[in-house]
Amino acid sequence: MTSEERRDAIIFLVIAFVALPLLPNRSFGPYGALNPHRITLAVLAFTAISSLGYLAVRAVGPRRGSAVAGFAGGFVSATATTAMLARRSHDGEDSSVMVSAALLASVATFVQLVAVLAVVDRKLSWQILPACAVGIAVLLALGAVGFRRSADREPSAVSGDELTQGHAINPNGADGVRSHPFSLRAALLFAMVLTLASFLGEWAAASLGGGASVLVAGFTGLADAHAGALAVASMSLQGDISSSTAGLAVGAAVLGNMVVKVVVSLVLGGRGFGLRFAAAVVPATAAFVLCASLSG
Numbered sequence: 277m278t279s280e281e282r283r284d285a286i287i288f289l290v291i292a293f294v295a296l297p298l299l300p301n302r303s304f305g306p307y308g309a310l311n312p313h314r315i316t317l318a319v320l321a322f323t324a325i326s327s328l329g330y331l332a333v334r335a336v337g338p339r340r341g342s343a344v345a346g347f348a349g350g351f352v353s354a355t356a357t358t359a360m361l362a363r364r365s366h367d368g369e370d371s372s373v374m375v376s377a378a379l380l381a382s383v384a385t386f387v388q389l390v391a392v393l394a395v396v397d398r399k400l401s402w403q404i405l406p407a408c409a410v411g412i413a414v415l416l417a418l419g420a421v422g423f424r425r426s427a428d429r430e431p432s433a434v435s436g437d438e439l440t441q442g443h444a445i446n447p448n449g450a451d452g453v454r455s456h457p458f459s460l461r462a463a464l465l466f467a468m469v470l471t472l473a474s475f476l477g478e479w480a481a482a483s484l485g486g487g488a489s490v491l492v493a494g495f496t497g498l499a500d501a502h503a504g505a506l507a508v509a510s511m512s513l514q515g516d517i518s519s520s521t522a523g524l525a526v527g528a529a530v531l532g533n534m535v536v537k538v539v540v541s542l543v544l545g546g547r548g549f550g551l552r553f554a555a556a557v558v559p560a561t562a563a564f565v566l567c568a569s570l571s572g
Contacts, residue, residue, distance in 0.1 A: 288323050291316065310471065319467050321356045342369075343423065346377030350384025354501075357381035358537045358553070362545025375552045376422030378541065379415045382534075382557055385501060386411050386564070389530070392502050397509040403519060404526055407567035411530075414560035493525040497532030504529025520569075527568035534561040 301313035335341060342361070349357035358378045365374040386408040393401035496504035505526045512522040534557055542550030 350381030
């Protein structure tokens, strides 16, 4: 373990076992949008997923490791995973691989969406399933392009001996092995974006009321797509909204979450990563929203 790895491990342990228990788990500020405990959990999720990606890359290589970390991390937090991959791209790793791995995180979002809806409202879960399948198909198709592009470049890039030397000389180079698992600055930027999204969601719920279910779901989705979808499922079960409105509202929640992921990708990954990620995730989300709105 390098000195940078030890330092990052100590930072993570201090945040998790010293800072987190001391922070109040209640809401402050306008509309109760500021929750120190929840924000710190978001930072911990980001750092944990970053470490998962770091270990996966070291174990099986940059392309396969990033794919594993992207998909697995998406079940914890697709937004945090996107942020982690954006930061890695900004640090000089293969942008095509990082974008494709971020798309796999969004695939996990759709898979998890069906699962969490099934717990609350099985009928709505079945209603949304075709739209999720369409979104997943688009993401997988576009993600495969990036992985294929990287694979095509691999044979002519470096020889085996040169790659080994590159690991020793340049641990932060394009071969995908970084000198440390995560960046605290990137984690704090990610927390700031999530805090703003949470504020907008709370404002929408307080100002618009339950009658504007589609708008509320969209704003709630800025913080978490699944939270917005579960709120929709609850309203649907109570008969407050029709099945067609429920489908559109779930689509709005996913759309709101997509907006945050694009913002995170631009802030942490730069214009190149952000635009390439948006060029793939926007069509997939648009296809999902269209199918979801027609599902009722």
